[in-house]
Amino acid sequence: MEEKTTGRTPLIAGNWKMNLQVTQAVDLVEKLVAKDVVGHGVEVLVCPPFTALYAVSRVVNPAGIKLGAQNMHWEEAGAFTGEIAPGMLAEIGCQYVIIGHSERRQYFGETDATVNKKVKAALINRLTPIICVGETLEQREEGLTDRLIRDQVKAALLGLDPEDVLKVVFAYEPIWAIGTGKTAEGCEANRVCRLIRETVGEINAEASSWVRILYGGSVKPTNYADFAAQPDIDGALVGGASLQAEQFAEIVRVAAE
Numbered sequence: 001m002e003e004k005t006t007g008r009t010p011l012i013a014g015n016w017k018m019n020l021q022v023t024q025a026v027d028l029v030e031k032l033v034a035k036d037v038v039g040h041g042v043e044v045l046v047c048p049p050f051t052a053l054y055a056v057s058r059v060v061n062p063a064g065i066k067l068g069a070q071n072m073h074w075e076e077a078g079a080f081t082g083e084i085a086p087g088m089l090a091e092i093g094c095q096y097v098i099i100g101h102s103e104r105r106q107y108f109g110e111t112d113a114t115v116n117k118k119v120k121a122a123l124i125n126r127l128t129p130i131i132c133v134g135e136t137l138e139q140r141e142e143g144l145t146d147r148l149i150r151d152q153v154k155a156a157l158l159g160l161d162p163e164d165v166l167k168v169v170f171a172y173e174p175i176w177a178i179g180t181g182k183t184a185e186g187c188e189a190n191r192v193c194r195l196i197r198e199t200v201g202e203i204n205a206e207a208s209s210w211v212r213i214l215y216g217g218s219v220k221p222t223n224y225a226d227f228a229a230q231p232d233i234d235g236a237l238v239g240g241a242s243l244q245a246e247q248f249a250e251i252v253r254v255a256a257e
C-alpha cells in the first residue's frame with residue numbers, strides 16, 4: 001500500500017445509531033479495550049446512543065478511546081423538551097459530536113441551517129463536530145453530486161472564524177452506500193473528499209491540508225483498505241460493522257497498517 005504522508009492522524013469512528021442498551025454498550029467497549037485498539041497511530045472513536053454515553057465514558061475515557069454523541073441541540077439550555085445541550089455532552093467526557101448525519105436530515109428535519117448552528121455550538125463547547133455530507137442515488141445519477149457537496153460544506157461552515165475551520169472533521173457518506181452493502185469506489189470517494197478539501201480551502205487555505213475527511217457507507221474490514229490507501233481519505237465513519245468488536249477492531253488494524 002502506498003505510504004501516506006499527510007500528517008493527519010487517521011480517525012476510525014463507530015456510529016452505533018439507535019442500537020445497544022447500556023449493558024450491551026459497556027460490553028462492546030470493554031471488548032474493544034481488550035483488543036488493544038489504542039496506541040497504533042489511529043484515533044479510535046465510539047458514538048453510542050445518549051443513554052449509554054455516561055456508562056461508556058467510564059470505560060473509554062481512561063483507555064484512550066474517544067467518545068462522541070450522534071446529535072445535539074445548538075442552545076446551551078432551556079425549554080427544548082427532548083433535546084440534549086452541547087455542555088451536557090462535554091461534561092460526561094464527549095470529545096466529538098456527529099452533526100448532520102443523512103438520517104437526521106432525512107427523518108428529523110435537519111437542514112444546512114441547523115447543521116451550521118450545531119457546528120458553531122459544538123466548537124464553543126470544545127466538541128469536535130463530525131459534519132456529514134452526501135448525495136442520494138438520484139442526485140448522483142442527475143450529476144448533482146459535486147454541487148450538492150460543495151453547497152453542504154459551505155453551508156455548514158458559514159460564518160465560522162477561519163481559525164475554527166481547522167477544528168472540524170468531515171464525513172463523506174453517499175446516502176446510497178449507507179447500510180446497503182454498496183460502497184463508492186475508492187477513487188471516486190477520494191475525488192469527492194478532495195472536493196470537500198478544496199471547498200474548505202476556499203475559507204481557510206491552511207485548513208485544506210489539515211482537515212480530516214472520513215468516508216462512510218458500508219465500511220467493513222474487507223473493503224476498508226481501498227479507502228485507507230486514498231490520499232484524501234483520513235478514516236472511516238462506520239455504522240453496522242462498529243457494533244461488532246472484532247470487525248471494528250479489524251478496521252482499526254487496517255487503518256494502522
Ligand code: 13P
Nearest residue numbers: 015178179217218239240
Ligand atoms: P453503515 O456502515 O451501516 O453503512 O452506516 C454508515 C453510516 O451511516 C455511518 O454514519
